Amino acid sequence: xxxxxxxxxxxxxxxxxxxxxxxxxxxxxxxxxxxxxxxxxxxxxxxxxxxxxxxxxxxxxxxxxxxxxxxxxxxxxxxxxxxxxxxxxxxxxxxxxxxxxxxxxxxxxxxxxx
Amino acid sequence: xxxxxxxxxxxxxxxxxxxxxxxxxxxxxxxxxxxxxxxxxxxxxxxxxxxxxxxxxxxxxxxxxxxxxxxxxxxxxxxxxxxxxxxxxxxxxxxxxxxxxxxxxxxxxxxxx
Numbered sequence: 001x002x003x004x005x006x007x008x009x010x011x012x013x014x015x016x017x018x019x020x021x022x023x024x025x026x027x028x029x030x031x032x033x034x035x036x037x038x039x040x041x042x043x044x045x046x047x048x049x050x051x052x053x054x055x056x057x058x059x060x061x062x063x064x065x066x067x068x069x070x071x072x073x074x075x076x077x078x079x080x081x082x083x084x085x086x087x088x089x090x091x092x093x094x095x096x097x098x099x100x101x102x103x104x105x106x107x108x109x110x111x112x113x114x
Numbered sequence: 115x116x117x118x119x120x121x122x123x124x125x126x127x128x129x130x131x132x133x134x135x136x137x138x139x140x141x142x143x144x145x146x147x148x149x150x151x152x153x154x155x156x157x158x159x160x161x162x163x164x165x166x167x168x169x170x171x172x173x174x175x176x177x178x179x180x181x182x183x184x185x186x187x188x189x190x191x192x193x194x195x196x197x198x199x200x201x202x203x204x205x206x207x208x209x210x211x212x213x214x215x216x217x218x219x220x221x222x223x224x225x226x227x
Contacts, residue, residue, distance in 0.1 A: 031213030040123070042203060042219040043158070050213075058214070059115070090157065094213045102148070103213060105157040 002026050006091045006106035013081040013113045021076040021109050023091030031094045031101070032074040033058070034066065036087040037108075043090065049074055050096065081113045116141040118206050120218025127194050128226050135221045137204035138186040146209035147180060147187045152201045152220075161202075162189070165209060194225045 006023045013019055025032065033048040035058075045058030049068040063085060065077040074093075078085060089109045094101040117140040127133050139147075148163035164171045164178045164187065171178050175194075180187040187206075191198055201222050205215040 031211075033213045035217075040219060042120075043217040045214060045216070048214050059216075092213065096210055096213075101146075101209065101213070102160045102163070103150075103158075103215065105159070107157050 004091055004093050004104050004106040006089075006109055008109060009107065010110045011112070013078070013111065015081060015083060015113060017081050019078050019081065021078075021089055021091070021111075023074045023076065023106060024072050025074075025091075025093040025104070026072065027093060027095075027104065028071060029093035029104070030071070030096045032068065033092045033094075033103075034064070034074070034076045035090045035092060035105075036060065037090060038087050046076065046089075078111075083113045085111065086113045087111060116144055116206055116216040118204060118216050118218045120204050120221060122221060123219065124222045124224070126224045126226065129194060129196060131194055133191045133194055133198070133223055133225075135189045135202055135204070135223070136186060137188070137206070137218050138184075139206040139216075140185065141206070142182075142185065144206040144208060146207050147178070148205050148215070149176075149178060149189050150203045150205065150217075152203065154200075158203060191223075194223075196225050196227050199223055199225045 034046040035043040047066040049055045091106040145166035150158035152158040177190045204218040207215040
């Protein structure tokens with residue numbers, strides 16, 4: 001059971017380049033999310049999905065696109081990288097239950113835009 | 115939307131002392147309050163959570179308290195150990211939307227041996 005797997009772990013991009021961060025989970029969780037983590041700013045929600053074919057914006061969605069064609073996969077696309085997108089990105093998944101749900105995070109992707 | 119404030123941003127204690135981290139939230143509809151621990155270079159991991167129908171929850175050396183009226187909740191770590199050194203995040207959300215949690219800015223806890 002791999003949990004949440006995201007790739008790549010490290011990436012350097014030039015301003016204006018595009019790229020996709022891959023994320024997959026094998027726990028059959030309905031909910032998947034992407035967060036970015038910047039120093040002193042905690043984890044901020046970029047986009048999330050409550051199931052295949054359904055996505056919505058979080059707190060900081062500008063410059064990013066997502067899609068959810070399957071339950072397992074939730075890629076994050078940077079359309080035209082900017083230095084302000086230098087950050088650590090975490091993919092996460094959770095179940096949708098009224099009892100409350102543990103968020104399982106991937107190992108993180110360190111992205112530098114130069 | 116929800117807004118979560120977390121204090122202090124840094125906390126340094128001697129081994130064996132207690133540590134307390136406090137969070138306030140703004141949305142009275144939030145009913146699920148997890149705490150995550152993040153070691154350096156690692157992913158955040160859940161250490162304890164509390165739901166709005168409970169006032170306190172304990173798990174060995176850690177405990178969380180919730181005051182719904184005042185909209186604040188706290189993490190208490192007793193008998194701290196060097197391995198407790200990490201960044202701790204609180205979060206608030208609806209229990210059915212945990213994947214859409216709003217996080218505090220984090221507290222860096224340092225336990226000095």
